[in-house]
Amino acid sequence: MKKLILIVGILFFAVSSQAQMTAETIVKKAFDYWRGEASVSTITMTIHRPDWERSMTIKAWTRGESDSLFVITNPAKDRGNSTLKAGKGMWIYNPKVNRVIKLPPSMMSQSWQGSDFSNNDLAKSDSLIKDYVHTLEDTKIVQDKKVYSIKSIPKPDAPVIWGMIKLKIREDNILLSEVFFDEDLEAVKIMTAWDIRMAGGKLFPLKWKMEKSDAKDEYTRFVYEKIDFKKSLNKNIFTRTHLKNPDI
Amino acid sequence: MSIELKMAWRNIWRNPRRTLLTISAIAFASMILVFMLSFQLGCYETMINTSVKISTGHLQIQAKGYLKDKKMRLVIKDPEQVAKFLDTVEGIDTYTFRANGFSLVSSDTRTYGVVVTGIDPLKEAHVSSIKSLVRKGSYLKEDDETAALIGELLSHNLKVDINDELTILGQGKDGSIAAAVLTIKGIFTSGIDEFDRNVIMMGLKGFQEIFSMGKSVHEAVITADSLGDVSMVKQEIQNNFLKIKGGEYLAVPDWMEIMPGLLQGIQMDLVSGIIMYIILVIVVAFSIFNTFLMAIFERTREFGVMMAIGTTPSRITKLVMFESICMTIVGILLGIIIGSLVTLYFQNKGIYIAGTEDILKQYGIPDRLYPRLSLISATAGPLVVFVITFVSSVFPALKIRKLKPVEAMNNI
Numbered sequence: 001m002k003k004l005i006l007i008v009g010i011l012f013f014a015v016s017s018q019a020q021m022t023a024e025t026i027v028k029k030a031f032d033y034w035r036g037e038a039s040v041s042t043i044t045m046t047i048h049r050p051d052w053e054r055s056m057t058i059k060a061w062t063r064g065e066s067d068s069l070f071v072i073t074n075p076a077k078d079r080g081n082s083t084l085k086a087g088k089g090m091w092i093y094n095p096k097v098n099r100v101i102k103l104p105p106s107m108m109s110q111s112w113q114g115s116d117f118s119n120n121d122l123a124k125s126d127s128l129i130k131d132y133v134h135t136l137e138d139t140k141i142v143q144d145k146k147v148y149s150i151k152s153i154p155k156p157d158a159p160v161i162w163g164m165i166k167l168k169i170r171e172d173n174i175l176l177s178e179v180f181f182d183e184d185l186e187a188v189k190i191m192t193a194w195d196i197r198m199a200g201g202k203l204f205p206l207k208w209k210m211e212k213s214d215a216k217d218e219y220t221r222f223v224y225e226k227i228d229f230k231k232s233l234n235k236n237i238f239t240r241t242h243l244k245n246p247d248i
Numbered sequence: 249m250s251i252e253l254k255m256a257w258r259n260i261w262r263n264p265r266r267t268l269l270t271i272s273a274i275a276f277a278s279m280i281l282v283f284m285l286s287f288q289l290g291c292y293e294t295m296i297n298t299s300v301k302i303s304t305g306h307l308q309i310q311a312k313g314y315l316k317d318k319k320m321r322l323v324i325k326d327p328e329q330v331a332k333f334l335d336t337v338e339g340i341d342t343y344t345f346r347a348n349g350f351s352l353v354s355s356d357t358r359t360y361g362v363v364v365t366g367i368d369p370l371k372e373a374h375v376s377s378i379k380s381l382v383r384k385g386s387y388l389k390e391d392d393e394t395a396a397l398i399g400e401l402l403s404h405n406l407k408v409d410i411n412d413e414l415t416i417l418g419q420g421k422d423g424s425i426a427a428a429v430l431t432i433k434g435i436f437t438s439g440i441d442e443f444d445r446n447v448i449m450m451g452l453k454g455f456q457e458i459f460s461m462g463k464s465v466h467e468a469v470i471t472a473d474s475l476g477d478v479s480m481v482k483q484e485i486q487n488n489f490l491k492i493k494g495g496e497y498l499a500v501p502d503w504m505e506i507m508p509g510l511l512q513g514i515q516m517d518l519v520s521g522i523i524m525y526i527i528l529v530i531v532v533a534f535s536i537f538n539t540f541l542m543a544i545f546e547r548t549r550e551f552g553v554m555m556a557i558g559t560t561p562s563r564i565t566k567l568v569m570f571e572s573i574c575m576t577i578v579g580i581l582l583g584i585i586i587g588s589l590v591t592l593y594f595q596n597k598g599i600y601i602a603g604t605e606d607i608l609k610q611y612g613i614p615d616r617l618y619p620r621l622s623l624i625s626a627t628a629g630p631l632v633v634f635v636i637t638f639v640s641s642v643f644p645a646l647k648i649r650k651l652k653p654v655e656a657m658n659n660i
Contacts, residue, residue: 104361
């Protein structure tokens, strides 16, 4: 009898650590799938408020897990404003004053270009895989595909903003939704992705929405107009010199 | 003058030393109360006026919700209409318009997030003390559009001086990117660290252009004729909002709503002050009670003789009560006079408390404090002392009723 309990116990631990392993891999794979090795895309960002709406077109380059460059191409008034994220640093450039400014830590929680994304959401994009412990909560079948529900809790002492993140990831590595919780585990922001189609050589959700959970009529929507996944991109793209003169 | 009152007055001077001691205890307590209360109220008024003068004004007109969220889009659409209306309201000393935008400011080496405020240089000088706070360089001229005033701590953080350039980068009212290069024209020191660290001021016209504001502004900042007029003016404006086009979207927060911290600080301080006064008054009450009681024990024989020759106990009680009231009144009057004189002296000279500059700075108080004598501060404390001494003299006086003439006369 004792032996049986021991065996069951060992099995149980084996299974649970297996589950944790998978959760971690699922997230890692989804993240890598989302970012690709490198990508070049054109996005229309729409900021919606109850009494007001504004759209802009952004050209974006990403490379690996942490380098990104965003350049506004439309409206004409804001054309050429750009944001560079390389490693842990973040810089913005404005053509009118012709200056590159490094974002100070105190500004990281401010919104990016007035959207529902904060500078932190951009700067700490890779924090999800580095700073959180993931557990698989649930697996469901939706439209013939498995959808994993994953709960991510920050590692102790990790420099994170969120108290908890809940992810929904489809078995083919597509991130369907991400819910951000504050330290009191209240939902703060919800990001959802839909309109999954073949784009740039793989299945990819072309529409994304970030909304605050307490104000339903306030959201920021991303629509990928064009996306190309590449094997690699030149390192020079993600430099401050290039920030001033992107090829748009 | 009734015979009792005459006797009471003579009686209290039969033992001048005891009387003087009692009177001086009462006078001292009253004096302390007058001075402390004046000092406290004076500090509060200084605090309020300094804070109000630095940025908020007594009252503001803003779009509803702006106070809470400070959203760029919540504006006063037509400031000219508001100005026309404000000109008709009585009790307003002066007013000005401002617009605020959160923005990044960077020098060659550093970047910080700050509030950029667009001010009307001419009108602003009457409403706030900013013009006199410029310690280096000069104040803005009316047509300066790309000149800026910057707080001393911020200039230190950014490592910039006058005539250096600053880049500001924020978001305009229409969501577009607001960017500009400003030249530092003056550096101000308000003494309030938060203000000196987080604020840049520039001309309203330049601000409206950079931040795509059109003609709109965020705040109409109003100074009333005096602090006491604030609620009246607020009422008046509120009642007449509908006269302004779009007035139903406007709100009039007063300084208490704009700076709730200041009011809470004052209330907290007042409570701790009151606790101290209560302790002081209780100590005084006990010492007076003791003096009265001793006096009656000493005079038991005298009361016995009076009763024996036919004075009723109630008449003696009345006599003793008159005595205590006489002493209290003399004491209180003395206290008020001396207290007022001391207060008036410091009201002119100010009190410097060494080593408290930093704490005071946080509340925006200059390093010299000025008590302020008013009818309330001069009478409230002494009045409490009067009531308390009266109550504490009733008990000893009632003891007289229990005296038996023969036993009392045998008392030494």
